[in-house]
Amino acid sequence: MKGKTLIVARREFTSTVMRLGWLIGTFGMPVFVGLYAGVIMFVTSSAVKHDKPTGKAGVVDHAGIVHISPGEKIAVGKVPERAKGTVDAAVRMAEGAGPAGRMVKGLLEGTEFVRFEDEEKALAALSRKEVGAVFVIPEDYVATGKVISYDASTSLFSEGKQSRAPLRRLLVMSLAHGRVEPQFVDRILEPADVDALSKDKDGKWVKRDIIDIVRRLGVPMGFTVLLMISILTAAGTMIQGVSEEKENRVIEVILSSVDARSLLLGKLLGLGAAGLLQLAIWLSMALVPVVLLAAGLALSPLIVILCLAYFLLAFLLYGTLITATGSIGTNAKDMQQYGMFWAIACALPMIFIEVILSEPNGTAARVLSYIPLTSPVVMMMRIGTGEAPAWEIALTLVILALTVVVTLRFAARLFRTALLMYGKRPSIPEIFRWMRQA
Amino acid sequence: MPTLSVEDAVKAYDGKVAVDHVSFEVQGGEVFGLLGPNGAGKSTLIRMTMDILRPDSGRIVLDGLPSTNANHDRIGYLPEERGLYRKYKVLDVLDYFGRLKGMKGPDVKKKAQAALDEVGLGEWAKKRVDALSKGMQQKVQIVGTLLHDPDFVILDEPFSGLDPINTRMVKELMARLKRQGKLVVLSTHQMDQVEELCDRIVMIDRGKRVLYGTVREIKRRYAPELRKASGRGNVVVVDGEGDFTKVEGVLDARPSGPATALTLAPELTPEAFLSRAIAAGISISHFEASPTPLEEIFVHVAMSPAGAAS
Numbered sequence A: 001m002k003g004k005t006l007i008v009a010r011r012e013f014t015s016t017v018m019r020l021g022w023l024i025g026t027f028g029m030p031v032f033v034g035l036y037a038g039v040i041m042f043v044t045s046s047a048v049k050h051d052k053p054t055g056k057a058g059v060v061d062h063a064g065i066v067h068i069s070p071g072e073k074i075a076v077g078k079v080p081e082r083a084k085g086t087v088d089a090a091v092r093m094a095e096g097a098g099p100a101g102r103m104v105k106g107l108l109e110g111t112e113f114v115r116f117e118d119e120e121k122a123l124a125a126l127s128r129k130e131v132g133a134v135f136v137i138p139e140d141y142v143a144t145g146k147v148i149s150y151d152a153s154t155s156l157f158s159e160g161k162q163s164r165a166p167l168r169r170l171l172v173m174s175l176a177h178g179r180v181e182p183q184f185v186d187r188i189l190e191p192a193d194v195d196a197l198s199k200d201k202d203g204k205w206v207k208r209d210i211i212d213i214v215r216r217l218g219v220p221m222g223f224t225v226l227l228m229i230s231i232l233t234a235a236g237t238m239i240q241g242v243s244e245e246k247e248n249r250v251i252e253v254i255l256s257s258v259d260a261r262s263l264l265l266g267k268l269l270g271l272g273a274a275g276l277l278q279l280a281i282w283l284s285m286a287l288v289p290v291v292l293l294a295a296g297l298a299l300s301p302l303i304v305i306l307c308l309a310y311f312l313l314a315f316l317l318y319g320t321l322i323t324a325t326g327s328i329g330t331n332a333k334d335m336q337q338y339g340m341f342w343a344i345a346c347a348l349p350m351i352f353i354e355v356i357l358s359e360p361n362g363t364a365a366r367v368l369s370y371i372p373l374t375s376p377v378v379m380m381m382r383i384g385t386g387e388a389p390a391w392e393i394a395l396t397l398v399i400l401a402l403t404v405v406v407t408l409r410f411a412a413r414l415f416r417t418a419l420l421m422y423g424k425r426p427s428i429p430e431i432f433r434w435m436r437q438a
Numbered sequence B: 001m002p003t004l005s006v007e008d009a010v011k012a013y014d015g016k017v018a019v020d021h022v023s024f025e026v027q028g029g030e031v032f033g034l035l036g037p038n039g040a041g042k043s044t045l046i047r048m049t050m051d052i053l054r055p056d057s058g059r060i061v062l063d064g065l066p067s068t069n070a071n072h073d074r075i076g077y078l079p080e081e082r083g084l085y086r087k088y089k090v091l092d093v094l095d096y097f098g099r100l101k102g103m104k105g106p107d108v109k110k111k112a113q114a115a116l117d118e119v120g121l122g123e124w125a126k127k128r129v130d131a132l133s134k135g136m137q138q139k140v141q142i143v144g145t146l147l148h149d150p151d152f153v154i155l156d157e158p159f160s161g162l163d164p165i166n167t168r169m170v171k172e173l174m175a176r177l178k179r180q181g182k183l184v185v186l187s188t189h190q191m192d193q194v195e196e197l198c199d200r201i202v203m204i205d206r207g208k209r210v211l212y213g214t215v216r217e218i219k220r221r222y223a224p225e226l227r228k229a230s231g232r233g234n235v236v237v238v239d240g241e242g243d244f245t246k247v248e249g250v251l252d253a254r255p256s257g258p259a260t261a262l263t264l265a266p267e268l269t270p271e272a273f274l275s276r277a278i279a280a281g282i283s284i285s286h287f288e289a290s291p292t293p294l295e296e297i298f299v300h301v302a303m304s305p306a307g308a309a310s
Helices: A002-017 A020-047 A081-095 A098-109 A119-127 A164-176 A182-189 A210-248 A250-255 A260-285 A287-296 A301-328 A332-358 A363-370 A375-385 A390-420 A428-436 B042-049 B069-074 B090-100 B108-118 B134-146 B164-179 B191-197 B215-230 B270-279 B294-303
Strands: A056-061 A111-116 A133-137 A148-151 A196-199 A205-208 B003-013 B016-027 B031-035 B057-062 B075-078 B152-156 B183-187 B200-205 B208-214 B235-241 B250-256 B259-264 B283-290
Touching: A002 A020, A002 A210, A002 A260, A002 B090, A020 A260, A056 A119, A056 A164, A111 A119, A111 A164, A119 A133, A119 A148, A164 A182, A210 A250, A210 A260, A210 A301, A210 A332, A210 A375, A210 A390, A250 A260, A250 A390, A260 A301, A260 A390, A301 A332, A301 A375, A301 A390, A332 A363, A332 A375, A363 A375, A363 A390, A375 A390, B003 B042, B003 B183, B016 B042, B016 B057, B016 B183, B016 B200, B031 B042, B031 B191, B042 B057, B042 B152, B042 B183, B069 B075, B075 B134, B090 B108, B090 B134, B108 B134, B134 B152, B134 B164, B164 B183, B164 B191, B183 B191, B191 B294, B200 B215, B200 B294, B208 B215, B208 B294, B215 B294, B235 B270, B259 B270, B259 B283, B270 B283
Parallel strands: A056 A111, A056 A133, B016 B208, B031 B183, B031 B200, B075 B152, B152 B183
Antiparallel strands: A133 A148, A196 A205, B003 B016, B003 B057, B200 B208, B235 B259, B235 B283, B250 B259
């Protein structure tokens, strides 16, 4: 019967990828996203008025307190060592992204301050676009804290606004210069770089870092979102196909040629393959940013493989459930409604995301990991936090795989009986009888 | 030669018995009629034969072995509810059906094209199914049923929706299958087709087997009973000059084409009627003793309270 599963899978695959809706979705989506990004880029670009950021700001110091080291760039803040990779990747990406990207790059790289004798000269330099902004420190600055800013642009992303935070750092450093011992200056600027410790699965105190968590969760979250999208789109296509076969009565011929389980499995595999192809096309179209992002995120092959395993099992489980429940409906609309019930179940663990992330080995997380319906999404999150014990991963995968096998068996019976009943809506006890009947 | 035997099959849905201890046998080289009123259990029997459903008890045996889905490839099934993928090309649909029935290799489409040519649909092969008329779709469905050269052919109402030319074509097709030694099961309500085509029949009513045997046997056995039960005798079809209803023993007369069909009293044989008519001075240009139609037996059996014994 293996061969027939493949025949069904191949047909479902080809008929899906030849469908206009699929083609529009596959090739239209990146175009749409591209257009959308383009519009945003255009809006922000016009906001920065196509001026190349100079990366410089002029300072007129009437108070005589500013101390500038020529050529030094002062950023918004100090980038923590562990985040350098991500920030560097972001800077490289920003370079390719036009004026808005250049702005982001400027923000990340910092501002170089240039001293001017008086306002006149400084403002002349501003008009010549040698500097992006001018700051005047009045004589009574120490008493009032007032600073005057001349900004060449009124836009939200102007250099004047961008260099305010660096100016604050410059002023702190200048005020401390010669008055505070040099080793204290950095501490005044960055008084606390917090290492947050909390207990891990073995009760040991370990460092948890939001950046780390975000980096490690990237892949599992990506898979979770993809899972939802795949389940929803595949369920739609599946139900459309099955209801067509039921309404057409083709199903009678099909079931006289192939048993219900092979048919169901074949359909799921075919649609799954079409879904993966769609994904691959999307990824390859957006390859550059994805690779750069992945470099920044912790892309451990093990996590990817595990996530893929949960993804496939979840796809089969939900696909089976949606199709079997959907087949009870007498028409496409009914079927959609019955099937969508499961899609909601799949998304359910997202409600508990905070509980799971804050306590990846807590009771809630563990219980949800053993329930096959919530297991995939919860386990992907837990694996992302790096704290799911190996034996739990193995056990939940086995539970999930067994559930798929058993579900497929019962679903096939329900599917077969339901598809042969036309125009009759079964009662709940009838549904259970159908599942028992050979 | 293929054989099919249904051995004491029982199938119940939700406590309602659809098939109740039914047994019969079919041989290759015969056309076997599976008859019964709507809801009698025919579809359930057909589905059990194809292992879409399994009997609760009893067995369905094909060629001496219990029916499993391994037999799918040897069965060609034309369901009563026709179904084709409407939005696909005729040839692609046939290719899929053929492959699902175990056909392999690049020749499936070639064979499908040849089969379409044979039924006069050659130039429609590349057209979408929904561009075809209902009758054409029906022929495509028949082509799909027989494409993989099955040994067991189950045809459920194969003539519905066909014009006389195509009806004749399907009849010829069935005759050919029979000559080839295939086992053909014909399920239909059209009793004249059954009389014309079937060697033997089984009739199911309310899940039970109520008639089983050759058409001739069944007629011989049921005609007297039917006459007794209805208080009516033989039917003769006559044409000529004179008033037939005046002949003693004629119960009623109704037009039958240009002629008249007369129902005789139970004790009156056709020969006796003929001599009486001649004696009454009626000139007769056409006389035909009409055998009891199977339809009457079908209706009689189906209407009798507990069904007749088989």
